[in-house]
Amino acid sequence: MSAPSAPPSEAERAAGASVRIGALVPLTRPAWVEAGRHLLAGLELAVREANDAGGIAGRPIELVVRDTAADPRKAEAAVDELARLGVAALAGEYHSVVARAAAARADALGLPFLCSSAVLDALTAQPTQWVARLAPAQSHGWRIYADFLLGAGHSRIAVAAEPSVYWTSGARILRDHLAPRGGTVIELDMRALTPTAVCDALVDHRATALLLLVGHPEPAVSIVRSVRHDRRLAEIMIGAPAGQPEFARWATLLGNDSAAVPFLRYLPERLGPLGARVEKALRERLGEAPSFVAFEGYDTVLVLADVLRSHGGDRARTAESWPHVAVEGTRGRIRFSRPPDTGVWQWVWPPVQVVDRDPAEPDRLRILHTG
Known part of the structure; x- marks a missing residue:
């Protein structure tokens, strides 16, 4: 694995720069655009709420969105660009084949990636500490x-x-x-x-x-x-x-x-108080009933915000934190472990x-x- 790319500098942190999260989202055809729109709505809502609550130690979260258009090569290029821009972590992606390409690139660059929605079991060719996933394995x-x-x-x-x-x-x-x-x-x-x-x-x-x-x-x-x-x-x-x-x-x-x-x-039979509140906010944002993909987007930022509050923008420490995550999400308590044949840190299991x-x-x- 190549050396991790540098996170935002100490000077940037001291100056109160935003904490950037790179978002990989399918927004144009031939991607499943409806899924991308719901995923982005969940990501954006959680970022807004996190910033309303003070962000990351007073620094706002900035979501840097890149359209993957269901194209693995576009996803790889987006990961490279987002790494150069100094994002603290990656989030998102819906299409499994695209997420697999993004995960491989994130692993090579030493960039934490919390995959929201892709389910392909072998999300990476070999086990990696850099990638975690919320969606259940296929x-x-x-x-x-x-x-x-x-x-x-x-x-x-x-x-x-x-x-x-x-x-x-x-x-x-x-x-x-x-x-x-x-x-x-x-x-x-x-x-x-x-x-x-x-x-x-x-x-x-x-x-x-x-x-x-x-x-x-x-x-x-x-x-x-x-x-x-x-x-x-x-x-x-x-x-x-x-x-x-x-x-x-x-x-x-x-x-x-x-x-x-x-x-x-991937939703529970009955949403709890957090899930019900988020469901209402997502419905207003989307103008229709939110899909489970929108909840996956929200929970992704919820987890990353919790990790970043503890570790700032340090990429290595973020990746090391996956097994210690314990966050109450919209669909239940989120913890990660390493089930066989997945190679990534996995929420075991979301409701199905x-x-x-x-x-x-x-x-x-x-x-x-x-x-």
Whole structure:
């Protein structure tokens, strides 16, 4: 590992300069822009509240935002730039493949990175002290989703999948968890199939559930429309473990077809006082119900502010503090440990739900399963 880049100088600290946190956020296409907007809203709200409470020993937190646009190379360049700008730590990112690139660069530079939302288990190629994560590892959440499928009576499960490390990992987790329990996973390659051909394949394979391991809005929206309007598939369940239906645009694009598509969400069944207050503030800021991604953004700054109050802008001491974090977040008490096969400091575990949009009221979410 190369030598850590220098944090803000003693002179800057003495002069009362702001404490900078670099924020990696997907804000333009082809990124999942809705997720980026919610993530940024949570980050910004927590920064504002931290500064209202006195900042870091009287110094304001400054959020330095860079758009990753779901591009690993842009993320790596942003990490390099933010390191040169003297940020004390990095926060954010939603897309797993992008977060993995950012984490590798942060590790090489000796720059603490608290990843908000990406779930890919192997966030770094080798264990690192510099990276911590709030979102659950993919294997944890997707096994809970697999248990939900079995409990709902589904053992022949088709996955409409695009090529990516994230989707391939998800399909493998499902297969490994379901196979010993009598479940079968049938992979449908979306490079070769149209939405109509997906319907034919579901009939041929006698699948009872179809999982969308594809991008949003396309081809996810077109697949849902085709399946919903095929009379042969009236009884099939459509699921989206990656959370495509979480955001309002899903319901806007699909209308009544948006309902009854179970997905993973990382919120408790009931928010505590802090979570309820933050939920109200986020709703006002966003103009809509906040997703779990907005809470992840808020909790990220909450943790970093707590660490920075103890250690200032010293990057090495920040990284050393991950195992000592004990912060009450919006979704429970946050502590980090090192579960196998992740390589990073991990909150074990955030609350996990399987939810869907209520067919009688698509704007309302129903909790179907918790883990």
